[in-house]
Amino acid sequence: MNRSIPLRSFLTAAWLGWQIESNWTDPFLFATYSIIKPVAGAAILVIMYAIVTQGQFDSPVFAYLFLGNAFYQYVPAVLSGVSWTIIDDREHYRTLKYIYVAPVNIPFYLFGRAVAKFIIATIGVIITIAAGVLFLHVRINWAQVHWGVFLLSLALGIIMMALLGLILAGITLLTARHSYYIGDVVAGGLFLFTGAIFPLEILPVWLRPVGYALPITYWLELLRRALVGEVAQAFPTFAALSNETLFLVLIAASLVFGTASVFIFRRCDFIARERGNLDITTNY
Amino acid sequence: MEEPSAIRTEHLGRVYKIRNNRKEAFRELVALQDVNLEVQRGELFGLLGPNGAGKTTLIKILTTLLAPTSGKASVAGYDVLTQAGEVRKRINMVSGGETSGYGLLTVRENLWMFAQFYGIESKEAYRRIDMLMEIVGMKDRLNTKSADLSTGLRQKMNIVRGFLTDPEVLFLDEPTLGLDVGASRDVRAFIRRWMDENPQRTLLLTTHYMVEAEELCDRVAIINQGRVLACDTPGNLKQQLQHEAIFQVWVQRENLLEEQAFKTLGGLRHFHQTFENGALRLELILDEENLLTAVLNRLVESQARILRLEKRQPTLEDVFVHLVGQRLEEVEGESHAPAD
Ligand SMILES: Nc1ncnc2c1ncn2[C@@H]1O[C@H](COP(=O)(O)OP(=O)(O)OP(=O)(O)O)[C@@H](O)[C@H]1O
Numbered sequence: 001m002n003r004s005i006p007l008r009s010f011l012t013a014a015w016l017g018w019q020i021e022s023n024w025t026d027p028f029l030f031a032t033y034s035i036i037k038p039v040a041g042a043a044i045l046v047i048m049y050a051i052v053t054q055g056q057f058d059s060p061v062f063a064y065l066f067l068g069n070a071f072y073q074y075v076p077a078v079l080s081g082v083s084w085t086i087i088d089d090r091e092h093y094r095t096l097k098y099i100y101v102a103p104v105n106i107p108f109y110l111f112g113r114a115v116a117k118f119i120i121a122t123i124g125v126i127i128t129i130a131a132g133v134l135f136l137h138v139r140i141n142w143a144q145v146h147w148g149v150f151l152l153s154l155a156l157g158i159i160m161m162a163l164l165g166l167i168l169a170g171i172t173l174l175t176a177r178h179s180y181y182i183g184d185v186v187a188g189g190l191f192l193f194t195g196a197i198f199p200l201e202i203l204p205v206w207l208r209p210v211g212y213a214l215p216i217t218y219w220l221e222l223l224r225r226a227l228v229g230e231v232a233q234a235f236p237t238f239a240a241l242s243n244e245t246l247f248l249v250l251i252a253a254s255l256v257f258g259t260a261s262v263f264i265f266r267r268c269d270f271i272a273r274e275r276g277n278l279d280i281t282t283n284y
Numbered sequence: 285m286e287e288p289s290a291i292r293t294e295h296l297g298r299v300y301k302i303r304n305n306r307k308e309a310f311r312e313l314v315a316l317q318d319v320n321l322e323v324q325r326g327e328l329f330g331l332l333g334p335n336g337a338g339k340t341t342l343i344k345i346l347t348t349l350l351a352p353t354s355g356k357a358s359v360a361g362y363d364v365l366t367q368a369g370e371v372r373k374r375i376n377m378v379s380g381g382e383t384s385g386y387g388l389l390t391v392r393e394n395l396w397m398f399a400q401f402y403g404i405e406s407k408e409a410y411r412r413i414d415m416l417m418e419i420v421g422m423k424d425r426l427n428t429k430s431a432d433l434s435t436g437l438r439q440k441m442n443i444v445r446g447f448l449t450d451p452e453v454l455f456l457d458e459p460t461l462g463l464d465v466g467a468s469r470d471v472r473a474f475i476r477r478w479m480d481e482n483p484q485r486t487l488l489l490t491t492h493y494m495v496e497a498e499e500l501c502d503r504v505a506i507i508n509q510g511r512v513l514a515c516d517t518p519g520n521l522k523q524q525l526q527h528e529a530i531f532q533v534w535v536q537r538e539n540l541l542e543e544q545a546f547k548t549l550g551g552l553r554h555f556h557q558t559f560e561n562g563a564l565r566l567e568l569i570l571d572e573e574n575l576l577t578a579v580l581n582r583l584v585e586s587q588a589r590i591l592r593l594e595k596r597q598p599t600l601e602d603v604f605v606h607l608v609g610q611r612l613e614e615v616e617g618e619s620h621a622p623a624d
Pocket residue numbers: 276300301302313314315333334335336337338339340341342492621622623624
């Protein structure tokens with residue numbers, strides 16, 4: 001088998017990740033995490049929306065926040081999927097050093113390990129949207145969905161987030177105790193700045209640049225436009241920007257983050273070897 | 285072009301910066317100092333030293349996990365720091381005494397997965413797994429989840445993981461640590477057999493068991509407090525002590541002898557006493573054989589009745605004592621450094 005090192009690192013890691021994620025001894029727990037939790041979260045959002053707006057489900061704002069919230073599930077899943085592996089392998093399975101000693105491309109290995117979390121998040125997203133359409137007044141005109149735009153921006157966004165995750169993985173390599181939930185924490189912290197559940201205009205002027213600087217913001221906008229094009233246009237934030245412009249911004253941001261993340265990860269990796277961080281254990 | 289050495293280090297050093305809490309300033313701990321080693325292809329090389337000697341540190345550097353703080357090291361001709369990728373294609377490593385592995389995978393899956401990382405085709409991987417597991421007597425455990433294995437069996441699985449990828453240079457850090465006598469013997473026999481099968485293979489192992497170094501290794505480096513004190517074949521190392529006289533004396537006595545009375549004797553290089561089956565056993569290393577009379581006189585003066593006297597051939601243990609001034613167990617008894 002003459003697969004290249006990055007490819008076999010990715011595929012083998014994906015296999016391993018799936019074995020770990022799907023190893024639910026309790027199917028009920030699995031259902032809770034992949035179905036009940038996202039749907040419950042969406043339902044709470046809908047109830048709050050209904051109370052605040054006195055049931056204005058026809059307003060474009062509703063689909064906007066519902067879809068933003070649904071797709072945002074990918075953010076913690078991918079960020080922690082990529083970075084958590086460092087802790088999992090180093091502290092729990094104690095295999096990180098053996099993975100490092102092997103001819104493995106570590107970034108591709110980490111991406112591979114995140115695949116399972118990506119798949120589970122996808123199930124969560126589909127179920128959330130299905131629940132929205134069936135029970136929670138979300139209206140999507142399937143005939144008018146731009147599938148090309150949707151799939152392309154989805155793929156780009158996932159790659160972009162995987163690269164962001166790599167930065168967190170690098171930080172995790174260097175910090176022993178403090179980065180257990182770094183992926184979830186960062187994802188949670190960015191939630192309000194990405195226009196997921198309200199337009200950036202609601203933020204104070206001085207906070208808005210954070211949102212404009214984050215590729216996640218453009219990604220969510222593109223996804224929403226692809227699914228509910230004409231209503232999404234009604235939002236102020238990016239109304240002036242065409243799909244093409246949004247794509248360009250997303251690609252440019254991904255390139256910037258991508259280059260930075262590769263550089264940062266290499267640097268952290270090097271420092272970790274200098275300090276001897278690859279096989280430290282902090283608990284157990 | 286001349287074939288590069290399997291392992292080569294030049295003035296290799298490693299300093300750890302440590303502190304116990306955030307308020308403290310960093311202290312420096314010298315784990316390795318000016319290590320110069322050259323291991324040829326085909327050699328089974330042993331690093332022998334007490335706890336905290338720096339053996340694991342050296343292995344971590346050679347396996348690209350840790351950067352040296354001074355000097356250089358190369359494996360199979362590639363620099364461990366700047367050409368880590370090339371090194372990793374050619375090596376594998378196992379540390380004993382730990383239970384790493386993906387517990388939710390079966391033994392076969394764990395091993396297959398690591399073979400995948402090395403680009404070994406599945407069919408070939410399964411063939412090797414079956415063969416190796418048969419050799420270590422674990423064939424019936426192939427489909428056991430590795431979490432359900434005992435510590436010793438998990439360690440055997442890890443040892444198999446090391447051999448599975450048929451590396452050019454294999455590093456084993458205390459491979460028999462924690463294994464019972466029989467299992468240790470099996471592992472040693474297997475190591476020897478693996479080396480004999482292919483003269484191009486190189487293996488470096490660390491140990492603090494004298495027998496292991498003595499019966500297994502082509503060459504041994506004795507290492508203490510981060511320094512290599514000697515490096516040669518076990519035979520040559522012992523040869524150095526040939527002109528010295530090593531005696532064991534058993535005397536009848538309830539309590540230990542006053543050491544000072546003996547230490548003042550000239551030419552007594554080493555004096556050690558332990559109780560053994562109700563008698564006191566003394567170990568003596570003398571610069572010359574004819575100094576024995578003086579020692580025996582002292583014993584008589586101390587009212588110790590001599591039960592038995594034996595002269596023996598030097599062992600690696602004696603070489604260690606000669607170089608370090610203490611037995612390996614004594615050094616370990618003193619060291620405050622916890623094992624990793
Ligand atoms: N990550 C680390 N940080 C700080 N000090 C360390 C670290 N790892 C090892 N040391 C110290 O470096 C010295 C050498 O340790 P090392 O683990 O290499 O010894 P060893 O010969 O393998 O011992 P053992 O037989 O106990 O395994 C010891 O004093 C140890 O406490």
